[in-house]
Amino acid sequence: MASDVGSNQSVERALTVLRVFTAGRSELRVSDVAKLADLGLSTASRLLATLEAAGFVDRDPVSGLYRLGLDTVSLGGAVLNSHPVHREARQIAQNLAADLGLGVNVAVRRDASLFYLLNFEGRQAPRAFVLAGQRNPLHATGLGKSLLTGLTPLERRGLLPAAALVAYTPRTITTHEQLDAEIDRTVARGYGSELEELALGRACVAAPIRDGAGTVVAALSVSGPLSAIDLQNREATLSRIVIEAADSISIGLGYVGPAHHPSAVSL
Template sequence: MASKNNPESHVEEESGQHGGVQSVDRALAVLEILARDGHAGVSEIAEEMGIHKSTVSRLLGSLVSREFVHQNSDRGKYQLGFGILRLASSIPGRLSLVREARPVLESLAEDFKETVNLAVHRSNYAVNVDQAMGPSMLATYDWVGSLTPLHATSSGKVLLAALSADERNRILTETGLPARTPRTITNRGKLENELINVARNGYGVTLEEFEIGINSMSVPVYNHLGAVIGAISISGPAFRFDPEKEPGLVEGIKEAGLQVSAKMGYTRR
């Protein structure tokens, strides 16, 4: 503790506090970069943040130790880890949503032989909190814990469509509409029209907008107050999976969304 006779100790204490806050701020900036880009290397992060690579390495090391970040051994780049999912899942109500939705996700995946995900809105992203894999050998990617852009995914479109105009404007102003593929919607007016259709139709669709070769469809999950608390999506390879043309899919996924919503206290209107 600083004393009147030793003013330097007070300066050191303030300096230490400032350094700690700066480290936290930088660590959060690293997480935001990885959430936005999907993966990045030490040099890329250091260049964007304008700090030395050794500082980035120390930050990543700390985040890896807590499983907030995972290093891809094949390319040496870093991506978000399962620690992020633990934080998201600790929010009240989210764990019960995952538990109640699980059998419905599995049934939907079995019926349509494709991958089914449950996503919730966190900050400016959609985070996938559970997944049921279809039987196809092509359905092998684990999306659990992944933070995905709201404008480029079917779940994200459903979650965006449920927000107030002011909240949606805030998010899209902060994130922009970066292109993930040549088919990503990057025009604000076009996206708003798309969201009107999502609200009208009760489902959202993406056709290779987040990842080339992947199509998806998503529906909302409601709570007892009728507020959207999540989104169920089904996705598959574009060469065989066209969501709106898949026999029975629109009705099937809508019913799945209503089943989970009923478990969360929602009354059909």
Template sequence: MAAESGAGTQAVERAMSLLACFTDEQSELRITELCARTGLGQSTVSRMISSLDRLGYVVQDARTGLYSLGPSAVTLGSVALNNSPLFCAARPIAQSLAHATGLGVNLAEFRDDRLFYLCNFEGARSPKSFTMSGRTAPLHATGMGKAILAAQDGEYVQNYFAKGFGHAYTPHTITEPAAMKAVLAEVRNRGYATEVEELAFGRACVAAPIHARGGQVVAALSLSGPLSELDLAGRQQELSLMVVEAADELSVALGFTVTFTPRSSLPLSSQEPPHGA
């Protein structure tokens, strides 16, 4: 029985390793490429891919012979998302915010020292031809990541960089713990974070933290888009108020008691130059 259990576990792990080979960068693969990526023999890969194909987790292009993820994989992802209280609460709020601003609205959880995107909606002025759901992003180079980092203690921030996570994506990326701690102090003071070309050139965002019932920051919400559309120099206060209110609404949906701050008492952040500009 133990031997059968071990063999079954190994088969599952091998099948999952094959599915994990498919990425945004390499969404279509040949059997030989799957062998190279997993280290499995061609007969093993062929047998397992055939089973995954039969079950709908992969599909083969009849013309090219290339495999890609199939409809069963999409179904599982949808089930996982629809089982998330955060996703279900955020979907109408994010969609409404994207429509009102014409900008992109993103929702991401704090998971394993990274952002894990649950959903995104694109406004008319910030279109994308792909979804962010299921993707990950670094904490230090994103507005949502900084909104989450601001809720962590100094030791966590120090260890984050000590682990080698603080890569530079552009010349504007903050890569030093001391500089990041100063930025995070500002984020805590004003209640939201900004990011200007720290992850990608020509892009910016404004983000606010989302609190769980116990008060811990578990996720963040952001408004993002091209620099020209966000216009942080002129619209930072307006956009920050909108994203903070939406994030607070999500926190309430998760059971957190929010003390709402009157608009007139919030910092006049639009008078401050955005970080990284």
């Protein structure tokens, strides 16, 4: 039993070491890893050496800094390829980004945040980094609002206490009363929107994705800089496109939908 406990602790510590590389900085010293993972220096060094031998971290021979290894990409690719939403959404999202020239994102809910499964950037909305695997707040994004349509007001309050409704810009929703009203609006229209609520100068339009049981399992959004997305003039067109794309993915997941399911016709 003691051996099992020790083995479990080693696995947990190794996973904690891997997770510190996803928190922002891509290259870390042993001392950085030890501090961020709350481990002793010798323990952190031993775990990094083990992970390096397994291909999950790489060490720069000149600087001595560690970064995630390419074998983690293999794991991530295997996870995505086996995920039903990713399989159904990938081609639709890629085509949409090419057609619109905007960013197209698909995310699921992981606990109290949204988790990006994929993103494609159009020519008018370039990014210098990959969104897949990253997280964002639910209350400050169109994707998050669409994902929250699958929860009751009571469930939303349990998931997101008032202190979690952090203001990222002056436009961010910061009370549950505001969030309730926005979720009701999202349900009524069939799509959610976000205008500079998470970051200034950016906006998005999003719609929920449902599985065969009708459960909201993901959301799709079109996003970009204000000048490119031009919500004032293009919201009706973009919302129709986003709803149709989300519905196509939902159908691929087995959703047949109630007759009163919101559609672009109600815009």
